[in-house]
Structures are given as C-alpha cells and as structure tokens.
Amino acid sequence: MFNKLKDLSIKYKLMGITIAISIITVILVCIAFTVYDRNTFKERYKNNLSTLANIIGTNNVTALEFDDPDTAKEVLNTLSANTNIVAAALYDAAAMGENAYAIPVLFTEYISEADLNKSEEAPRRAGIVRQEYTSDNKYLVIVQEIKGEDGEILGNILIKAHTRELGKRSLNIMGRSAIILLISAVVALLIAASFQGIISGPIFHLVDVMHSVTENDDFSLRAEKDSEDELGQLVDGFNIMVAHTDNMIQRVQSAVSDLDNTSIDIVQASQNQASGAAQQSASITQTVAAVEETARTSKQISENANNVSELAQDSLETVEIGQATVQQVIQAMEMISTSTTESAERISRLEDKAEEITEVLGQIDEIARRTDILSLNANITAVNAGEHGRGFTVVANEVKRLAEQTIEASQRIKDLTTDITSSIGESVTASQQSTNQVTEGTGLAEQTGEHLEKILAMVQQTAEAATLIDASTRQQQTASEQVVSVMRDVDGVSKEVETGAQKTVDASEELVQIGQTLQGMLKVQGNGGKPRPNPPSQ
Structure with missing residues (x-):
C-alpha cells in the first residue's frame, strides 16, 4: 500500500x-x-x-x-x-x-x-x-x-x-x-486543495520548466520564484544549476571549437613538417651524393699530387745530372754564350711557371682549408638536421664548388708540370748545344750552372708542395668520408622524422574528427532547441 x-x-x-x-x-x-x-x-x-x-x-x-x-x-x-x-x-x-x-x-x-x-x-x-x-x-x-x-x-x-x-x-x-x-x-479537503496549490504549484511549475529544458535542450529557461521559503530556495538552486549547466556547455563548446581549430593547425603543421622532412631527406641524399663525389675527387687530387711529386723528384734527379754535366763542360760553355742566353730565357720562363705552380699550390691549400671548415659546418648542420635542413643544400653546393676549383687547380698543376718538363727538355737540348760549343761559352755555362741550382731549388719546392697537396687531399678525403657517414645518419633520422610527422598528421586528423563529432553533439543548445552559435575562440 x-x-x-x-x-x-x-x-x-x-x-x-x-x-x-x-x-x-x-x-x-x-x-x-x-x-x-x-x-x-x-x-x-x-x-x-x-x-x-x-x-x-x-x-x-x-x-x-x-x-x-x-x-x-x-x-x-x-x-x-x-x-x-x-x-x-x-x-x-x-x-x-x-x-x-x-x-x-x-x-x-x-x-x-x-x-x-x-x-x-x-x-x-x-x-x-x-x-x-x-x-x-x-x-x-x-x-x-x-x-x-x-x-x-x-x-x-x-x-x-x-x-x-x-x-x-x-x-x-x-x-x-x-x-x-x-x-x-x-x-x-477544501483547505488541502487550497494549500496544496500553494505548495505543489511551484513544484509543478519547476517540473514543467525542467521538462522543457531537458526535452528542448533550452538552457536559457528559468523557473519563476513565488516565495522565499524552501520552495523558493529550490527554485533558486534549480536556476543556478541550469545557469551553471548552460555556462559549462558554452565553455565545453568553446573548448571543442578551440580544439577543432588547434587540431586543424596541428594537421597543417604536421603536414608541413612531413613535407619538410621529405624535402630534407631528399636534400640530405643529394648532399651525401655530393660529398661522396667530393671524396672521390679528393682521392683523384691526391693521386695526381702524388704523380706530380714523383715527376718533381725525377726532375730533381735530372737537374742534378745536368748540373754535374755543366760542371764538366763549363769551359766549353764559353763558346755557346748565345745558346746559354736562350737557355737562361727558357729557365726564366721555367721560374715563372714555378711561381704559378706556387700560386696554384696556394689555391689548393686554401681549398683544403675551406674544405675543412665546410666539414665542420656539415657536422654542425647534421646535429641540427632535425629542425632545419636547408643548410645542407648550401653546404653541398659550396663543397661542390670547391671540388671544381680543386679539379681546375689540379689540371693547371698538370699543365704546368708539362710545361716545366718541356722547358727542362729544351734546357737539356740547349745544354747539349752548349756542350758542342763549350769552348765558346764558358761564362755562359757558369751562369747556366747557377740557374740550374735555382731550378733545383724550385723543383724541390714543387716536390714538397705536391707532397703537402697529397697529405691535405688525403685528410680531406677522410673528412669527406666522415661527413658522408654523418649525413647518412642524418638521412636516417630525417626519414624517421618524416614517418613520425605522418603519424602525427593521422592522429591530428582523428583528433579533428573527434572534435567535430563532439561539437555536433553540443551544437543544438539554446532557445527552443535552436542551434547555438559557436562562441568566439579565446
């Protein structure tokens, strides 16, 4: 009951x-x-x-x-x-x-x-x-x-x-x-009917408002308070609860809107990051290829420098033999002053060529120095490759340019060496002619001996410079190989970054979908269940 x-x-x-x-x-x-x-x-x-x-x-x-x-x-x-x-x-x-x-x-x-x-x-x-x-x-x-x-x-x-x-x-x-x-x-019964309206009337009104709020999702409705008793306090509490609920829904909707915007930004940033990582990976691959090419070029330069050193050593031995021969026929050289003069001119040209060789060696030294600096820069760039990879392109281009200069310098050294050899051959021919006229150009022979001593010193310097070029290019080759190893590691990291960025894009897109779903759930709020406008983003 x-x-x-x-x-x-x-x-x-x-x-x-x-x-x-x-x-x-x-x-x-x-x-x-x-x-x-x-x-x-x-x-x-x-x-x-x-x-x-x-x-x-x-x-x-x-x-x-x-x-x-x-x-x-x-x-x-x-x-x-x-x-x-x-x-x-x-x-x-x-x-x-x-x-x-x-x-x-x-x-x-x-x-x-x-x-x-x-x-x-x-x-x-x-x-x-x-x-x-x-x-x-x-x-x-x-x-x-x-x-x-x-x-x-x-x-x-x-x-x-x-x-x-x-x-x-x-x-x-x-x-x-x-x-x-x-x-x-x-x-x-009459009194109860009268008093129950006083007590139950506000409650029924509160129930009607509550049904309107729940059925229409209209949290702007408020119950009217007729008294200051416990029923009035109940109405105040209900209105406060509805207001708090409305405020909470607005805040949640604002947060969902911010989440949606932030998710879109994250997706765009992740896509940019993935694209940048892909470009960076491609740039690093090109840089690795360029550095490997530089290493191969350095190896060729080292081999050519070694050949130059050997040729310079042979030239040194030949000059020494020629000097001994000049000493033996110094009296006969007096009869070939004219030939000796021509030999002097040729030797003078040989000296000029030797000076050019010195300049070329200076360029090679400068190239080696700058290559060392670029190796250091490449190492630093490899450390920071996770965030910025565009510097590798500049480094690769610079290394390539230096490699081309190195090749050009090596070619010039080779040409100069050929000229020196030709000049030395002409000097030998002139010396042979002077030998036939030794009695006519003794004085000139003495001068030729002096010039041969100078040529000997120059050839020695050329041999030493070639040796230095060989050592520098070997160091450059070693550094290039280290750069290649580091760049390969950076390439692997870049690929991992690209993969992670793609995963971030996928997760961000899922987050956008979740935010849009939640925003759709909160979309219908307000007067009479009408769509509530999106609140401005904070």
Whole structure:
C-alpha cells in the first residue's frame, strides 16, 4: 500500500496528509469529549441520585420513626415521576439485622417485589454505589443512610436507576461527532486543495520548466520564484544549476571549437613538417651524393699530387745530372754564350711557371682549408638536421664548388708540370748545344750552372708542395668520408622524422574528427532547441 502511495502525485499526497491529520484530530477530540462528557454526566447523574436519595430519606424520617410503611411507600412512589428510576427501597435500621429488606416498595414493572426482596444484589449498607449489567439494561444502584435530628441512623434508602441516559447522551454525542467529522473532512479537503496549490504549484511549475529544458535542450529557461521559503530556495538552486549547466556547455563548446581549430593547425603543421622532412631527406641524399663525389675527387687530387711529386723528384734527379754535366763542360760553355742566353730565357720562363705552380699550390691549400671548415659546418648542420635542413643544400653546393676549383687547380698543376718538363727538355737540348760549343761559352755555362741550382731549388719546392697537396687531399678525403657517414645518419633520422610527422598528421586528423563529432553533439543548445552559435575562440 505504501509503495503505491509513493507513486502518487505530491498534490494528492498533500491533500491526503491534510485530510488524514484533520480527521484523526477530530476523531481524537470527539473521543476525548465523549469520554469526558460521559464521565462528567455520569458523575453528575450519581450526584443527582444521591441528592434525590437524601431528599427521599429525609422525607421518610417520620415514617421510620413511627414505623409507617404506608407513608414511606407514598413518599417512595413520588419517584415514579422519574422514568429512569427502576426501584426504590427503604430499610429500617432496627430490622436490618433480621430482615433483608424492612420496607420493600415496588413501583415499576421492571422488578417484582419478590425480586427486590430476595435479590442478593440489592445492597443494604449505605454508601454503596455500583453498576449492574443485564442482557437488556445497565443500572446504577445508590444506598444512602437516613439519620434523625439527633444524628441517629434510622435506616437506609436504596434507589436503582437506569443508565440509558448515559448511552443516549453518548450516542447523541457520537452522532454529532460524526457530523462534525464529515464537515471537518469537507473543510479539510477544501483547505488541502487550497494549500496544496500553494505548495505543489511551484513544484509543478519547476517540473514543467525542467521538462522543457531537458526535452528542448533550452538552457536559457528559468523557473519563476513565488516565495522565499524552501520552495523558493529550490527554485533558486534549480536556476543556478541550469545557469551553471548552460555556462559549462558554452565553455565545453568553446573548448571543442578551440580544439577543432588547434587540431586543424596541428594537421597543417604536421603536414608541413612531413613535407619538410621529405624535402630534407631528399636534400640530405643529394648532399651525401655530393660529398661522396667530393671524396672521390679528393682521392683523384691526391693521386695526381702524388704523380706530380714523383715527376718533381725525377726532375730533381735530372737537374742534378745536368748540373754535374755543366760542371764538366763549363769551359766549353764559353763558346755557346748565345745558346746559354736562350737557355737562361727558357729557365726564366721555367721560374715563372714555378711561381704559378706556387700560386696554384696556394689555391689548393686554401681549398683544403675551406674544405675543412665546410666539414665542420656539415657536422654542425647534421646535429641540427632535425629542425632545419636547408643548410645542407648550401653546404653541398659550396663543397661542390670547391671540388671544381680543386679539379681546375689540379689540371693547371698538370699543365704546368708539362710545361716545366718541356722547358727542362729544351734546357737539356740547349745544354747539349752548349756542350758542342763549350769552348765558346764558358761564362755562359757558369751562369747556366747557377740557374740550374735555382731550378733545383724550385723543383724541390714543387716536390714538397705536391707532397703537402697529397697529405691535405688525403685528410680531406677522410673528412669527406666522415661527413658522408654523418649525413647518412642524418638521412636516417630525417626519414624517421618524416614517418613520425605522418603519424602525427593521422592522429591530428582523428583528433579533428573527434572534435567535430563532439561539437555536433553540443551544437543544438539554446532557445527552443535552436542551434547555438559557436562562441568566439579565446
């Protein structure tokens, strides 16, 4: 039963509680009043009977003193006017010890004289008040002492009366109580109907607003507050909750919008990073190829420099032989002054070529120095290749340019070496001619010896320069191989960066889709479920 009552509307609960409290209160009041009235009326009824007994007893004093039953009976018969009195008896004190009833009197049809005389229930002692119950009626019996003027107890008087007045009065009160109860129920119903509207009205209004909010997703609605009591506080709490929910949805929608924009930026940045990583990987591959080409060129330069050194050494030996020959034919050289002069000119040109070789060697040295610097730059760039890879292109181009200069310088060295060899050959020819004319150009031979010494020194310098070029190009080759190794590592890292960037792009695109889905879920908010505009990004 109580489970069914829990599902009733609060309107009917309030009405039921009010009516139940009113009815229970009226019932308790009626019961209390009935009990109180019954006890009060009963006590008053007893007092009236006692007073009546005293009056009748006083009127029978003379009859008892003179032992006059007829007079006593006449006096007792006056009680017949009271319809509630069933029987009455007058007891003589002198005869009470021998006879149960000294002066029995019968004046109603309810009790026979024999019953009155013989009933064991008829008391003889004064002061006894009791109730007798039969199948039909209930009686009240009172016994009072009768005293004379001197205070002597003359006898006792007994009056037996119906208590039906008590029952009638109780029934009357109960009937009136029922009417009052019915009227109270109607009044309680009207009052409950009035007061339940005061209590349940705001609650129903709050429920309607709540349904509108939940069904239409309209968090701009607010409940109206009619009072400052607990219901008003409930309305305030509901409005605050709806406002907080609306604010939270706006903040979530703003966050989702920011997430969407940020995700798009991340996707673009990741795509740019992936594209840059791919370009960087391609650039690094080209740089590795260029550095490998530089290494091969350096190796060729080293081999050519070694050949130049060997040729210079052979030239040195040849010059030494020529110098010895000049010393042997110095006297004959006096006859070939003209040839010696030509040899001097050729040797002078050889000296110029030697100077050019020196310049070329300086260029080769500069190339080696700059190649070393570029190797250092390439190493630094390899460390930072994860973020910026465009510097590798510049380094590769510079290395390539230096390699071309190195090749050009090597070619010039080769040409100069050929010229030197040719000049030396011409000098040898001239020396042979001078030998035939040794007697004519002794002085010129001496000068030729001096020039040969200079040529010897130059050839030695050329050999040393070629040796230095060989060593430098070998170092350059080693550095180039290290650069190639580092660039290959950087290429591997760049490919990993490219792969990671692509994964970032995929994850960012998924994040964009999630943000768009969440934004679509929060899209329909606001007045009447209309789409709420996107809040501005923070």
